[in-house]
Amino acid sequence: MRRVALITTSAFFIVAVSLFIGPRIINPFAMGATGSRIIMSIRLPRLIIAMLMGSALGASGAVLQGILRNPLADPYVLGISTGAALVASFGLLLGSSVFGYFTIPVLAFIGAVVAGILVGAIGYKRGGLWPERLLLAGVGLGFLFYALLMLILSISTNEGIRRALLWIFGDLSMSDWVLIPYGFVFISAGFVLALWRAKGLNALMLGDEIAHSLGFSPNKERTLLFLSVSLMTASSVSLGGVVGFIGLVIPHIIRFLVGADSRILIPMSAIAGGTLLCVADTIGRTVAAPMELPSGIITAIIGAPYFLYLLRKKGILGEQ
Amino acid sequence: MGIIELRNISFSYGVDNFIDDLSMSVDSGKFVGIIGANGSGKSTLLKLTAGILRPAAGRILLWGKSIYDYRGKDRAKLLSYLPQLLDISIPFTVKELISMGLYPYDIMPELSPEEAVSMVGLEDKLFSPISELSGGERRRVYIAMTLLQGAGILLLDEPLANLDVKYQIEFIRLLRELRREKDISIIMALHDINMAFRFDELYVIKEGRIIASGVPSDVITAELLKEAFDIDLKIFDQGNGMVSFGY
Numbered sequence: 001m002r003r004v005a006l007i008t009t010s011a012f013f014i015v016a017v018s019l020f021i022g023p024r025i026i027n028p029f030a031m032g033a034t035g036s037r038i039i040m041s042i043r044l045p046r047l048i049i050a051m052l053m054g055s056a057l058g059a060s061g062a063v064l065q066g067i068l069r070n071p072l073a074d075p076y077v078l079g080i081s082t083g084a085a086l087v088a089s090f091g092l093l094l095g096s097s098v099f100g101y102f103t104i105p106v107l108a109f110i111g112a113v114v115a116g117i118l119v120g121a122i123g124y125k126r127g128g129l130w131p132e133r134l135l136l137a138g139v140g141l142g143f144l145f146y147a148l149l150m151l152i153l154s155i156s157t158n159e160g161i162r163r164a165l166l167w168i169f170g171d172l173s174m175s176d177w178v179l180i181p182y183g184f185v186f187i188s189a190g191f192v193l194a195l196w197r198a199k200g201l202n203a204l205m206l207g208d209e210i211a212h213s214l215g216f217s218p219n220k221e222r223t224l225l226f227l228s229v230s231l232m233t234a235s236s237v238s239l240g241g242v243v244g245f246i247g248l249v250i251p252h253i254i255r256f257l258v259g260a261d262s263r264i265l266i267p268m269s270a271i272a273g274g275t276l277l278c279v280a281d282t283i284g285r286t287v288a289a290p291m292e293l294p295s296g297i298i299t300a301i302i303g304a305p306y307f308l309y310l311l312r313k314k315g316i317l318g319e320q
Numbered sequence: 321m322g323i324i325e326l327r328n329i330s331f332s333y334g335v336d337n338f339i340d341d342l343s344m345s346v347d348s349g350k351f352v353g354i355i356g357a358n359g360s361g362k363s364t365l366l367k368l369t370a371g372i373l374r375p376a377a378g379r380i381l382l383w384g385k386s387i388y389d390y391r392g393k394d395r396a397k398l399l400s401y402l403p404q405l406l407d408i409s410i411p412f413t414v415k416e417l418i419s420m421g422l423y424p425y426d427i428m429p430e431l432s433p434e435e436a437v438s439m440v441g442l443e444d445k446l447f448s449p450i451s452e453l454s455g456g457e458r459r460r461v462y463i464a465m466t467l468l469q470g471a472g473i474l475l476l477d478e479p480l481a482n483l484d485v486k487y488q489i490e491f492i493r494l495l496r497e498l499r500r501e502k503d504i505s506i507i508m509a510l511h512d513i514n515m516a517f518r519f520d521e522l523y524v525i526k527e528g529r530i531i532a533s534g535v536p537s538d539v540i541t542a543e544l545l546k547e548a549f550d551i552d553l554k555i556f557d558q559g560n561g562m563v564s565f566g567y
Contacts, residue, residue, distance in 0.1 A: 069409055199423050205410045206420070209403045210462075212372050214469065215396030215424040260412045 011275040018282040023289035046175040050281045051274035056187045056236035058273020060229045061247030062265045063194050066201045067225050068131045074248035075233040079142030083115025084108040084237040086145045089164040105238040112234030128219030170243040170296040183239045190231035197224050198262040243296040246273045249307045322346045329378035339528040353519035354509045357549050361528040362509035366475050370401035396424035400471040404478040411449045421468030436464040456487035476508040524548050
């Protein structure tokens with residue numbers, strides 16, 4: 001419990017401090033009109049979106065590694081992000097602005113949801129979702145979507161495609177207040193669903209037969225948890241593109257620090273994922289200003305060495 | 321009437337019946353063995369008894385009521401099942417895993433995880449990751465989880481597989497103690513006939529049918545072993561209830 005409190009408090013301070021750091025450092029005690037405008041209209045919405053996206057990815061990773069019983073699973077392994085990228089790029093190629101300002105997020109959300117439904121449909125057999133089928137369906141469809149995406153990008157000279165490319169690699173520069181309520185509602189719904197079924201997720205990790213013996217219906221639990229992951233991943237991708245690494249590695253690090261119980265692992269992975277993306281975004285928009293570095297690259301550069309250290313030193317995958 | 325009863329159960333994985341018109345009944349506090357060769361239907365029979373598989377015909381009654389009419393949580397308070405393979409890739413600690421036995425309960429029952437772990441003799445491993453335990457210790461951890469679950473019927477599929485003789489004997493001793501102290505009925509599938517005489521009741525199964533049942537000393541004969549395992553064995557009575565097998 002001490003570690004939970006420590007991580008939560010540290011996360012709060014890191015996020016709060018990152019708000020005032022950027023190409024221009026702002027003194028929170030003497031902001032002035034320009035400083036407060038920068039905070040309110042640029043940095044705060046961007047920070048909230050980074051927190052929402054990172055939390056969704058961290059929590060999704062924790063859930064997905066459990067339901068697939070695979071430590072290599074991350075939210076993107078299900079092909080949901082590639083589905084989102086494909087539909088968004090296709091819409092942009094056709095010059096669609098059917099949803100106005102929301103065109104990219106809405107198209108991405110539609111793509112993610114359709115991909116999620118397809119993966120779920122292929123992973124479904126004899127009254128339930130099968131972990132191996134889900135995983136293979138996700139990988140297979142992901143490859144197909146990726147090939148189609150590359151086809152679209154390679155034959156296109158459209159300006160919209162350049163925007164799509166930027167977005168695919170994780171772009172928070174378009175963040176503003178308008179998107180936040182939608183992202184918040186969908187991600188919260190997925191998060192609450194995951195927390196509600198956290199005991200079922202723990203039981204599923206012991207195998208379907210033991211989960212049944214403990215009073216759970218493995219098929220029902222897996223379906224609800226898959227829905228939760230799909231909702232969180234689709235919303236995260238729609239908000240700011242594809243940010244890798246968080247969903248894969250944050251759950252491992254948090255599991256090592258606070259244990260494997262999903263009731264603690266899911267919220268702590270959300271907090272750590274959100275904080276890491278916040279920090280990555282702060283670094284990305286600061287170090288090479290006025291140019292911005294994609295957040296996905298920074299998250300990997302910060303997190304990968306620590307993850308590899310833990311892997312080498314502590315055996316975080318549970319091996320002897 | 322037994323606390324768990326199988327009435328005329330048939331089950332198939334494909335076209336032919338794998339379990340064929342099988343009936344059995346287990347009373348409270350009994351230590352029951354199901355023996356048979358590989359592929360004879362022991363594991364399938366346990367999964368049917370646990371309600372994991374559904375029979376094509378027949379009824380499974382838990383305390384006189386169809387096992388499928390129970391809510392999952394209510395069933396879990398009466399009956400628990402442990403499969404043969406206890407693989408796990410997530411690094412739970414002993415305490416985290418044992419505590420899952422409390423999931424069917426909204427109110428904390430009397431037994432605590434600390435007490436359950438001491439009943440299986442692993443109190444010094446409470447905070448160890450499962451991955452650091454030996455095969456025998458891991459199985460005892462799962463048994464502690466079922467103790468916390470508080471079910472009166474424990475179904476164990478080949479729990480002695482991969483354990484050396486010392487752990488096999490210790491494990492059987494532990495189960496007999498638990499049965500005596502907590503009046504638990506234990507139904508265990510195994511293919512090792514050396515352990516057969518440890519049970520109160522024995523069912524011998526071949527090709528999905530029970531070919532003999534009763535007190536082990538009455539049931540185990542050279543002819544029956546020939547039929548069930550297709551091997552000629554001699555049985556030597558060592559006196560004081562012990563036997564040995566020769567070939």
